[in-house]
Amino acid sequence: MKIPSAALLFVATASCALAANWPGWRGPNGDGTTTTAKDLPVTWSATENIKWKVDLPAWSGSSPCVWGDRVFLNSPSKEDPASAPPPPPPPAPGKKARPRPTGDRGPGGQEILLICLDRATGRELWRRQYDQGNSIKMKHNMSSPTPVTDGKHVWVVSGNAVVACYDFAGNQQWTFDMQKKWGKMGIQFGYGSSPLLVDGKLVFQMLQGLFTDDPCYIFALNGADGKVLWHVERPTDALHESPDAYSTPSLLVVDGRKQVVIGGSDYVTGHDLATGKELWRGGGLNPTKDRNFRVISSPLVRDGMIFAPTRVKPFIAFRAGGSGDITESHRAWVWTERGSPDVPTVVSDGERLYMADDQSAITCVEAKTGKRIYGPENTGLGRTSSSPILAEGKIYLNNEAGETAVVQAGPDYKLLAKNSLDGSYTLGSPAIADGQIFIRTANGLYCIAKK
Numbered sequence: 001m002k003i004p005s006a007a008l009l010f011v012a013t014a015s016c017a018l019a020a021n022w023p024g025w026r027g028p029n030g031d032g033t034t035t036t037a038k039d040l041p042v043t044w045s046a047t048e049n050i051k052w053k054v055d056l057p058a059w060s061g062s063s064p065c066v067w068g069d070r071v072f073l074n075s076p077s078k079e080d081p082a083s084a085p086p087p088p089p090p091p092a093p094g095k096k097a098r099p100r101p102t103g104d105r106g107p108g109g110q111e112i113l114l115i116c117l118d119r120a121t122g123r124e125l126w127r128r129q130y131d132q133g134n135s136i137k138m139k140h141n142m143s144s145p146t147p148v149t150d151g152k153h154v155w156v157v158s159g160n161a162v163v164a165c166y167d168f169a170g171n172q173q174w175t176f177d178m179q180k181k182w183g184k185m186g187i188q189f190g191y192g193s194s195p196l197l198v199d200g201k202l203v204f205q206m207l208q209g210l211f212t213d214d215p216c217y218i219f220a221l222n223g224a225d226g227k228v229l230w231h232v233e234r235p236t237d238a239l240h241e242s243p244d245a246y247s248t249p250s251l252l253v254v255d256g257r258k259q260v261v262i263g264g265s266d267y268v269t270g271h272d273l274a275t276g277k278e279l280w281r282g283g284g285l286n287p288t289k290d291r292n293f294r295v296i297s298s299p300l301v302r303d304g305m306i307f308a309p310t311r312v313k314p315f316i317a318f319r320a321g322g323s324g325d326i327t328e329s330h331r332a333w334v335w336t337e338r339g340s341p342d343v344p345t346v347v348s349d350g351e352r353l354y355m356a357d358d359q360s361a362i363t364c365v366e367a368k369t370g371k372r373i374y375g376p377e378n379t380g381l382g383r384t385s386s387s388p389i390l391a392e393g394k395i396y397l398n399n400e401a402g403e404t405a406v407v408q409a410g411p412d413y414k415l416l417a418k419n420s421l422d423g424s425y426t427l428g429s430p431a432i433a434d435g436q437i438f439i440r441t442a443n444g445l446y447c448i449a450k451k
Contacts, residue, residue, distance in 0.1 A: 022431040025146035032347040037391040054122035058108025059442035061144035061427035076108030107141040130164035137189035159190035174226035186212020192246035209243025232276040236265035240291035247298040263299035268308040315340035333370030339363030345387040379405035402441040
């Protein structure tokens, strides 16, 4: 059947519109890459190549999402100074002080907000409270998931597992509470997964176990009205804390069939987007059945490969296209050496896979075979909780102090620059749209662009 040229133009325009934005945590392709970024800066500071910087009410592990002239952020409200935590007690004689992951800061205020900014200036257009209740759970507070948008609506979820939908004018369309629907969640550090948006459906995971005997589950909501489209249990034999996962679902397309990939609870699984039915399952992620094998890093889908992170190692790559138990049949390679991630999610250019470990060392391997190309190479950043982003042939990686390493993508390791902003606590990954880089630190949001 011949497709009218007008329809082709519409499809091409829609695709370009999506690619020119950063609609969710892993960008327009869902894999931490963008192909439309142009003339990105390589160097910057708190004063160099800064288009604007805006203060935010509180710190957050959430990244920005960008569409058109809008930037959206998940955030707690401003903290009451009287409620800030006291400094830690001095260590016992002869003992070293044990640093707390978040320093001496509090979690922020008790309101959980969705904030909309003007992309051109950083001016706040509106903010809406969609949840209540905030605390620090290890490194993060109750605003870690990144919002997602389709250009007309924006969806956001809190660490308390409350989902909300707004239009671009700030009008609330609906809310949904996972715990009211399916019982109190049993994950140790609060809900940390960002939603996956596909064809108007929002897909969520609840991989839990430390504080509950209830099963793990995944479900889909209708983005328009918040109605449950499907809800399925995700079985696991993981023990103690190992069922817990803070990863985000990924999209896989095999022979035109769309699947949701879920990583954690000792397995990586593929589910039919229309029904949630499990289509395949890969094991071996926790071969010794450790009891504390929670997963933070998300699965990556790229060019017929499924990359499944664990708690550092093993890191396993599977070939797409399997059904049933693919543990042996579709396993492509396994990485058990230094360099694989715990918190950061990996990124790939198709030919090569780039892994950043928690100390910001980068390892590059062949995506199809796992053969080492280089690494681990020390970027000098130190502790990082963000994920690397690949754009315009460069890898951008934040550390927890608002510094960014810029590394040349390719077969040879080359550190192009190391840039600092304000030195404050930084957990989120960069967002990139056109020629702009958006980085969120504890002190605010920076729009970085060549002047």
